[in-house]
Amino acid sequence: MGKIQNLKIDDTFTTQLPADPIEADHQRQVKGACFSFVSPTPTNNPTLIHSSAEMAETLGIDNTDSPHFLNIVSGQKNVEGMRPYAMCYGGHQFGNWAGQLGDGRAINIAEVETKSGNWFLQLKGAGRTPYSRGADGLAVLRSSIREYLMSEAMFHLGISTTRALSLSLTGDEVLRDVLYNGNAAYEKGAVVCRTAPSFIRFGNFEIFASWQDKVNLKGLADYTIRTNYPHLGEPSKEVYLQFFKEVAVRSRKMVLDWQRVGFVHGVMNTDNMSILGLTIDYGPYGWLENYDPGWTPNTTDAQHKRYRYGNQPSVVLWNLTQLANAIYPLIEDVPALEAILDEFKTTYQSEYETMMLSKLGIFDSQADDANFINQLTENLRRTETDMTLFFRNLTKLNSTAPIDHLALIQTDSYLSPEDFERKAFQWKAWLNEYATRVKSGNNSETNRHAKMNAINPKYVLRNYMAHVAIESADKGDYSIIDELFQLLKQPYDEQPKNQKWFTKRPSWADEKVGCSMLSCSS
Numbered sequence: 247m248g249k250i251q252n253l254k255i256d257d258t259f260t261t262q263l264p265a266d267p268i269e270a271d272h273q274r275q276v277k278g279a280c281f282s283f284v285s286p287t288p289t290n291n292p293t294l295i296h297s298s299a300e301m302a303e304t305l306g307i308d309n310t311d312s313p314h315f316l317n318i319v320s321g322q323k324n325v326e327g328m329r330p331y332a333m334c335y336g337g338h339q340f341g342n343w344a345g346q347l348g349d350g351r352a353i354n355i356a357e358v359e360t361k362s363g364n365w366f367l368q369l370k371g372a373g374r375t376p377y378s379r380g381a382d383g384l385a386v387l388r389s390s391i392r393e394y395l396m397s398e399a400m401f402h403l404g405i406s407t408t409r410a411l412s413l414s415l416t417g418d419e420v421l422r423d424v425l426y427n428g429n430a431a432y433e434k435g436a437v438v439c440r441t442a443p444s445f446i447r448f449g450n451f452e453i454f455a456s457w458q459d460k461v462n463l464k465g466l467a468d469y470t471i472r473t474n475y476p477h478l479g480e481p482s483k484e485v486y487l488q489f490f491k492e493v494a495v496r497s498r499k500m501v502l503d504w505q506r507v508g509f510v511h512g513v514m515n516t517d518n519m520s521i522l523g524l525t526i527d528y529g530p531y532g533w534l535e536n537y538d539p540g541w542t543p544n545t546t547d548a549q550h551k552r553y554r555y556g557n558q559p560s561v562v563l564w565n566l567t568q569l570a571n572a573i574y575p576l577i578e579d580v581p582a583l584e585a586i587l588d589e590f591k592t593t594y595q596s597e598y599e600t601m602m603l604s605k606l607g608i609f610d611s612q613a614d615d616a617n618f619i620n621q622l623t624e625n626l627r628r629t630e631t632d633m634t635l636f637f638r639n640l641t642k643l644n645s646t647a648p649i650d651h652l653a654l655i656q657t658d659s660y661l662s663p664e665d666f667e668r669k670a671f672q673w674k675a676w677l678n679e680y681a682t683r684v685k686s687g688n689n690s691e692t693n694r695h696a697k698m699n700a701i702n703p704k705y706v707l708r709n710y711m712a713h714v715a716i717e718s719a720d721k722g723d724y725s726i727i728d729e730l731f732q733l734l735k736q737p738y739d740e741q742p743k744n745q746k747w748f749t750k751r752p753s754w755a756d757e758k759v760g761c762s763m764l765s766c767s768s
C-alpha cells in the first residue's frame with residue numbers, strides 16, 4: 247500500500263455547500279445544489295502511463311507506482327473517506343447562454359489537505375454524471391495526453407494553471423467521431439487525474455444567477471471567498487466587489503501570459519474560466535507558430551474565430567462581464583463593477599506593451615511604443631514568422647549590423663525565400679529602429695539576453711509535438727510522452743541536447759488533423 251492512504255482528506259466543498267439530494271447518474275436539471283454525488287465507473291484494466299513527480303510531491307504522495315495509487319487515480323476504487331461528486335455549473339458557450347452544463351466527464355474524488363492549502367483531485371474521463379448530457383463521460387488517450395502534458399508544461403512556464411497528477415489508460419475503448427463526419431472509430435480510453443486549489447468556474451455563479459437563486463449564489467461566493475480569498479476578509483458587499491476585482495486581475499494576468507508565449511486556449515466559454523484565474527480545460531488548444539492573430543486551432547470555431555489568438559484578451563473581458571452580471575445581486579453597484587471592467591482594458595493595454603517590449607529586451611518606454619509593437623506584429627504576420635523562434639533568436643541579432651538580420655528572420659519564416667523577399671520590405675525600417683532602441687538602453691548585453699531568455703520560452707508544446715507523442719502512444723510506446731514532459735520542465739533553458747524540438751513546424755503537419763486543427767471533442 248502506498249502512502250496515499252496517509253493523505254488527509256478534508257472535503258470543504260461537499261460539507262459546506264448544498265448537495266443534490268438524488269444520488270444517481272441519470273441526466274437531469276439540478277436546482278438548488280452545487281454538486282451531485284456520483285461514483286466513477288470502474289474500468290476494465292487500468293494502467294498508469296505517467297505521473298508528475300512535482301505534483302505528487304506537492305500533495306505529499308511519495309509512491310506513485312503502487313496499485314493502490316493507480317486504483318485511485320483511474321477511478322477504480324474509493325478510498326475510505328472519499329465521496330466523489332460532479333459539480334453543477336452553467337455557462338456562455340460561443341457567446342450564448344447555454345444553461346446547465348456541469349461536470350459531464352469530470353469527477354472530483356477528494357480534497358487533500360497540504361502545506362499549501364487544500365488541493366482538489368479530479369478525474370477527467372471517469373464516467374457518466376447527471377451532467378453528461380447524453381455523452382459518455384469518457385476521455386480518449388489523445389486528448390488526455392494533450393491535457394496532461396500541457397497542464398504541467400504551463401506550470402513550468404510560470405503560467406497560472408490547473409495541474410495534472412497522472413495519466414492512465416482505462417483498458418476500455420471509447421467511440422469518437424473526430425471530425426464529426428460520421429466516421430466514428432474506437433480509441434483507447436484514458437483518465438487524467440487533475441488537481442487545483444479550486445475547480446470553481448465563472449459558470450458555477452452564473453447557474454445560480456440564471457435561477458435567480460440568490461441564497462445559493464451568496465453561499466457559493468461566501469465559500470469561495472473564505473476558502474480561496476481569505477485575505478479579503480469576511481464577506482460583505484464591499485468584499486464581494488474586492489473579490490470580483492481580484493478575479494479580474496488574475497484573469498488579466500493569465501491572458502497576458504498566454505499572449506506572451508503564444509498559447510491559444512480554443513474554447514474560452516465561461517464554463518472554462520476559473521474563479522482563481524487558472525488556465526483550465528485543455529481541449530482544442532494550440533500554439534501560434536507562424537504569427538497570426540486570427541488563428542484558432544478549434545475547428546468548431548472556424549467560422550467566427552471568436553477564440554482566435556488576437557481576441558483572447560477581449561474574450562476574457564467579455565467573460566468577466568458575464569461574471570459581473572451573475573454576482574450583481576450581491577453587490578448592486580453598477581458603476582463600481584463597470585469601473586473594474588474599464589480598468590481591465592486600460593491596464594491590459596499598458597501591461598501588454600511593457601510585456602512585448604520586455605520580450606524584445608527593451609525596458610524603458612517611449613511615446614510611440616504602441617506603434618512600434620504594431621509594426622512588429624504586422625511584420626511577423628506578413629512574413630509568416632514563427633513566434634517562438636523569432637523571439638528566442640532575437641538575442642542572436644548583432645546590434646551593430648542590423649541589415650544581416652533579415653536573413654536571420656527569414657530562416658524563422660514559413661514563406662519561400664522569394665515570397666519572404668517580396669513581403670519583407672517593412673522589416674528593415676523596424677530593425678533599424680530596434681537596433682537604436684536596444685543600443686540606447688542601459689542594460690549590458692549579457693544582462694539583456696538573460697532577461698529576454700527568462701520570458702521568451704525556447705520550448706513549447708507545438709501542436710505537432712503532441713501529435714507525435716500521441717501517435718507513438720497509440721502504438722503502445724509512451725517514451726515520447728516522457729521525453730516531452732522532461733523537456734517542458736525547463737522551457738526557458740537552452741537544453742542543447744533537445745535542440746531538435748527548437749525548430750519550425752515540419753511541413754507534414756501543415757494541414758494534418760490533430761496538428762493544425764482540433765475539434766471540441768479533442
Ligand code: AMP
Binds near residue numbers: 350378381382384517
Ligand atoms: P468543454 O468544452 O470540454 O469544456 O465541455 C463542455 C461541456 O460538455 C462540459 O459540461 C463537459 O462536461 C461536457 N462534455 C464534454 N465532453 C463530454 C463527454 N465525453 N461526456 C460527457 N460530457 C462531456
Ligand code: MG
Binds near residue numbers: 517518527
Ligand atoms: Mg469545460
